[in-house]
Amino acid sequence: xxxxxxxxxxxxxxxxxxxxxxxxxxxxxxxxxxxxxxxxxxxxxxxxxxxxxxxxxxxxxxxxxxxxx
Numbered sequence: 001x002x003x004x005x006x007x008x009x010x011x012x013x014x015x016x017x018x019x020x021x022x023x024x025x026x027x028x029x030x031x032x033x034x035x036x037x038x039x040x041x042x043x044x045x046x047x048x049x050x051x052x053x054x055x056x057x058x059x060x061x062x063x064x065x066x067x068x069x
Contacts, residue, residue, distance in 0.1 A: 001010045004018035011018055 002013055002015075002018075003010050004021060007018060007021045009018065009020045011020070
C-alpha cells in the first residue's frame with residue numbers, strides 16, 4: 001500500500017496516482033533510512049574495534065604488571 005503525500009489516504013501499489021485526489025505519487029525517499037542504517041553500522045563497527053583493542057591491550061597490560069612483580 002502507498003500513502004498519498006497530499007491527502008494521506010492509502011491506495012494500491014499498482015496505481016500510479018492517488019485515486020482520491022488524483023495527484024501523482026512521488027517515489028518514496030530512502031535517504032533517512034539509509035542514513036540511519038549507515039550510522040548504526042558505523043557505530044557497531046567502532047564499538048567492535050574498541051572492544052578488540054581493549055581485549056588486546058588488557059593482555060599486554062596484565063603481562064606488563066606481571067613483569068613488575
